[in-house]
Amino acid sequence: MEGFVVYGDKQGCGYVTTDESGIMQSVRKQEVILAGEKLTPGQYTDLRGYFIRKMPYLGMLGSTEMIFYLGSYPTLFGTKHYYQCVFRIAEDRIFEMFSPISGRDHYYIKGKWK
Numbered sequence: 001m002e003g004f005v006v007y008g009d010k011q012g013c014g015y016v017t018t019d020e021s022g023i024m025q026s027v028r029k030q031e032v033i034l035a036g037e038k039l040t041p042g043q044y045t046d047l048r049g050y051f052i053r054k055m056p057y058l059g060m061l062g063s064t065e066m067i068f069y070l071g072s073y074p075t076l077f078g079t080k081h082y083y084q085c086v087f088r089i090a091e092d093r094i095f096e097m098f099s100p101i102s103g104r105d106h107y108y109i110k111g112k113w114k
Contacts (some may be wrong), residue, residue, distance in 0.1 A: 027059040035108040
């Protein structure tokens with residue numbers, strides 16, 4: 001795994017790797033409930049409108065870090081795979097980093113992330 005990155009233009013944080021097996025060995029296939037939605041590994045979700053498109057939920061890293069697969073991009077040195085991470089604080093609260101020193105929490109209130 002190449003490592004943890006904070007994406008540019010405040011697009012959140014995640015992992016970039018050229019070897020999918022590295023992160024997949026670390027991710028625990030664990031169901032989680034968030035905003036009233038039961039997430040099962042492999043299920044596509046937009047987290048009730050948090051993301052602009054549906055993407056597969058893969059599982060958990062540690063006790064709070066949810067991992068989603070964004071996609072891949074071919075380069076001269078191999079294909080890079082991108083993963084989004086969102087930290088689950090509670091069933092109706094998540095946290096996402098937008099720079100190495102800052103982030104924002106979001107609450108799911110009355111059907112919307114705020």
